[in-house]
Each structure stands twice: as structure tokens, then as C-alpha cells.
Amino acid sequence: MQDDNSAAGEAGQAGQAGPRRGALSRFTIIDASRVRAGPTAMRLFADMGARVIKLEIPPGAPGGDDMIGGRDHNRADYENLHRNKESLTLNMKTAAGREILHELVKRADVFIENFRPDVKDRLGIGPDALRAVNPRLVYASISGFGQDGPCARWPGFDSIAQGMGGLMSVTGKPGEGPMRVGIPLADLCAGHFCAMGILTALLEREASGEGQWVQTSLLEAQVAMLDFQAAQWLVDGNVPEQTGNEHPLTVPTGVFATSDGYLNIAAIGQTMWRRLCEALGVPQLVAEPGMGSDPERVKNRERVNAAVEAALRQRTTAEWTERLLAAGVPCGPIHRVDQVFADPQVRHLGIAWPMMHPELGDISLVGQPMRLSRYQREAPPRPAPRQGEHTDGILTELGYSAERIAELRAGFIV
CATH class of the missing domain: 3.30.1540.10 (formyl-coa transferase, domain 3)
Known part of the structure; x- marks a missing residue:
């Protein structure tokens, strides 16, 4: 898990996920995020070869994951979000769980979370606490509305951010009222902006030798995506209106x-x-x-x-x-989704990423929309991990004995 090229492959073998390959294979990330924005950011890193260790609530422990993209109620979404990752069950509310987390953080490059702003400090896993363990750590936070301010503690959901961020006011036909976009745009953009922030911080660390705290929110991401519609107001003082399927500034x-x-x-x-x-x-x-x-x-x-x-x-x-x-x-x-993946150009680009799943058989996932000339993406992707699939391997890598791991399981720590 060290920040060098050789340790990453060894760490992958010890964690039982196989050797890492790819442009970002030297990086290890501890992923404490849930729902969609954080997992979207981590999907990019995992697809590019980084070791992403996904933290999940242990079976039987209170507060288990109930999330969009969950493995039980939306298997397709779960596989698409969490491919190429490892899963470690860990109860961070306990002292023993935080001890394990600290051992992981000592060896990691990035920690990402999307708790409400006050939760991480209450748990003792905020940026100051974890960067005290590893000053080179890049700590990333995605919130609904920012880390402070009058709405900071509001629960963050994509549709709420679409509304507050102005997108719904310019979407849909005139006179028909606000319209939500048909994809979770605020979630997805917050995830991608967070990934860009993490990459920027990792580049800066090469010069300074220190990590830093990267922050974004669904609201900020959505406002940023207004782009020229926002500029109409900020620069010209004009409030954009709905124009349906038409462009507001050019006809036809x-x-x-x-x-x-x-x-x-x-x-x-x-x-x-x-x-x-x-x-x-x-x-x-x-x-x-x-x-x-x-x-x-x-x-x-x-x-x-x-x-x-x-x-x-x-x-x-x-x-x-x-x-x-x-x-x-x-x-x-204008294609339906099935027609999209039948389109000759889409097929030529190969964005549908085929894989053989041990339970689902031959399926495809949505690949990354970028190409690097010296990086051939891993093919096929590894399936999304079963809950806690890599727990024993990761803990063994950290020096825990089989007896101690059994004790931790019995206490719902892992």
C-alpha cells in the first residue's frame, strides 16, 4: 500500500484481489463513501488500476448499508459502480475498528468519505485525525451542500441538488414546471469533480510531500454544470428560462x-x-x-x-x-438505450465493457469514456466484491493473526 510502484502489486496479491495493473496502480485508496457520488469517483481510480478498498458495515452490526446501487435491490447498478474494488467489513464506530483503519491509513494514499459534515469528526475519522496518522494522506469529502454554512447538515440527494442548483428550472418545456434530468447528474458530476480534485492533490503532493483535504458537494457540482446558463445571470443579469429540447440562444x-x-x-x-x-x-x-x-x-x-x-x-x-x-x-x-449500444460508432468505441460474471454470466458494464495511449484497460473487469470478500486477506496483510481476525468477527468489528 505504499506510495511506490513495487508495493502496489505486492499489496494486491496479499489482499487476494490479484496484481494491480494500470496507470494508477501505485495508489491505494480507502473508500468509506456510499450511495453514488463517492463510488463514482472511486470507480475511475479502480478502473485505472488503483487499489480501492471499499469499507462496509459488518454483517450483524447496526447501521448496515442501505444504499442506492445496493447489491440486493439493484444488482446491475451495484456491479457497474463497484467493479474492480475490494471489500473490507469494518465497524469504524469502535476503538478496535478505528485501530484497523489507522493501520490502513498509514499505508494508503487517499481516504474518501461522504458522511454528513459532523459525522466524521464525531467518529474521530476527520481529516485532521487521519492526516495526523499519515501526513501524506489525501483526504477527500463529498457532501450534499458543503462542509459548513446554513445548509451543511441537510441530507444530500441528487434531486434536491438539481433543484437548488438551478438545473430543474432550465429543464423541460416552457410552462410545464421544473423537470428533473433523467440521470443523477449532481451525484455523477460531484464524483467526477472529486476525482479531479484527488488527482490534483496527488500531483501537488509530489512537490510538497504532504497531503491535503479535497472537498466538493452535490450543490457546487450542479451549479458548476450550469455553465453558460449561469453566465447569463452572472454576467448579463438575465435569468434563463425553460426551452424544452431547444437551445436557448440559437434557432433552429x-x-x-x-x-x-x-x-x-x-x-x-x-x-x-x-x-x-x-x-x-x-x-x-x-x-x-x-x-x-x-x-x-x-x-x-x-x-x-x-x-x-x-x-x-x-x-x-x-x-x-x-x-x-x-x-x-x-x-x-435520438436513440433509446438499447439503440445506443447497437449504434455502430458506440460499438466501435467499445464503451460497453464485457465480462463473465460468476453468477450473472456474460454481461457488459459501462466503461470509462477516456483513452490513454500507453495504458490498455484491464480486460475483463473484476466483478464487484461480495461483502467483506477481502477482509481476511487485508487484515492478514496488516499483521493480524487468524485468531485475532476470528475475535474481531465475533465482536462485529469486521
Whole structure:
């Protein structure tokens, strides 16, 4: 578990998870996070070869895991979130459990948690306490609303952050009320931002020799993802409104019906507008009053869209996709999830990561959307661990005898 290239492989063998390979294989991470944001961050590290030791409540101990992505009520989600990780059962509420945690922290590079801000200090596992054990430790925290402030102790859930962070106010059709995005965007983005923060802190540690506390929250992540919508308010003083499937600043950009389905079109600026009209066979629209620029077309959104859709309904989605792309107009079909993974380009990219699961058989998981030229991802991924699957191996690695491990199990410490 040391921060060098040689120890990581030995540690993996001792923990019974096999030798580590990959761009981040020299790092060991203690993962005390639950639900989705923290596990999302750790999935990236595990997929890139880091040793991720997932801490879970021991069977029979009070306060067992009841989480989204749990192994019992959503097996697909659990496998996708927790592949390539190890599982150690550990009751951190006990002195003996914290003693084991300290031994792990001495050998680790990163500790991540997503407890409510006051919980970690109450348990004695806050950043000051653990960095006193290992000053090189990067301590990462994901909260719902930040580590302090008037809402710091609120329970953090993705939908709440989507609402408070402004996303629901700009999602959906005008007049139909706020709309939640169909994925847990605040959770996912908080996890990815946290991973970026951890990587930044690990890079900085190479210069300073010291770890530090990395923090993010669902609320901050969601506000950051507002991007140009937030800038409309911060810079120009304009409050963005809902525009449904259409772009708020350019027309025609959005979803249009064809003769057999729907098509996404992004005709931004005059050049694209002219190409679109010519490809649709309605070049006269270019010169019509109110259609001469993006701002004009935004003001006449309904009239512009109606004229474009009237032309699009004459052909199929496939026909228009081929025709518009040939004319240099950005467009594409709108897939269901099954169609996504049947798409030739998605198949070519190989983002569906096949594996043979000992219980589920041949399945695929969602791979990482990045490539490194000198790193070939581990194939296939290792299945998500059974609860406590690596407990004995990890404790043996730390120097615990079989008799002591049995005592710890009997006391619901592990």
C-alpha cells in the first residue's frame, strides 16, 4: 500500500484481489463513501488500476448499508459502480475498528468519505485525525451542500441538488414546471469533480510531500454544470428560462419530427442555417423577414421551427441524417438505450465493457469514456466484491493473526 510502484502489486496479491495493473496502480485508496457520488469517483481510480478498498458495515452490526446501487435491490447498478474494488467489513464506530483503519491509513494514499459534515469528526475519522496518522494522506469529502454554512447538515440527494442548483428550472418545456434530468447528474458530476480534485492533490503532493483535504458537494457540482446558463445571470443579469429540447440562444437547434421518428439538429449561425435550408429544399427561408440571424430567429422561434419541421416530415430520420451530414449540418438520431449500444460508432468505441460474471454470466458494464495511449484497460473487469470478500486477506496483510481476525468477527468489528 505504499506510495511506490513495487508495493502496489505486492499489496494486491496479499489482499487476494490479484496484481494491480494500470496507470494508477501505485495508489491505494480507502473508500468509506456510499450511495453514488463517492463510488463514482472511486470507480475511475479502480478502473485505472488503483487499489480501492471499499469499507462496509459488518454483517450483524447496526447501521448496515442501505444504499442506492445496493447489491440486493439493484444488482446491475451495484456491479457497474463497484467493479474492480475490494471489500473490507469494518465497524469504524469502535476503538478496535478505528485501530484497523489507522493501520490502513498509514499505508494508503487517499481516504474518501461522504458522511454528513459532523459525522466524521464525531467518529474521530476527520481529516485532521487521519492526516495526523499519515501526513501524506489525501483526504477527500463529498457532501450534499458543503462542509459548513446554513445548509451543511441537510441530507444530500441528487434531486434536491438539481433543484437548488438551478438545473430543474432550465429543464423541460416552457410552462410545464421544473423537470428533473433523467440521470443523477449532481451525484455523477460531484464524483467526477472529486476525482479531479484527488488527482490534483496527488500531483501537488509530489512537490510538497504532504497531503491535503479535497472537498466538493452535490450543490457546487450542479451549479458548476450550469455553465453558460449561469453566465447569463452572472454576467448579463438575465435569468434563463425553460426551452424544452431547444437551445436557448440559437434557432433552429433542437428536436424535430421526421416521417418516422425524430432528429436532433444543431444549425448554429448563418452558415449552418443556409446549409440547412438548402438541404431541406427550402432555400427561400434564408431571406425571409425575421430569419436573418440567430437573435432574429430566437424571437421568431415558433415560426422558424414550424417551417423546418414541415420540410423534415417529408423524409425518414435516416434519410435526413445522411442528407444533412453531407451538407455539413450537425445532426443525429435520438436513440433509446438499447439503440445506443447497437449504434455502430458506440460499438466501435467499445464503451460497453464485457465480462463473465460468476453468477450473472456474460454481461457488459459501462466503461470509462477516456483513452490513454500507453495504458490498455484491464480486460475483463473484476466483478464487484461480495461483502467483506477481502477482509481476511487485508487484515492478514496488516499483521493480524487468524485468531485475532476470528475475535474481531465475533465482536462485529469486521
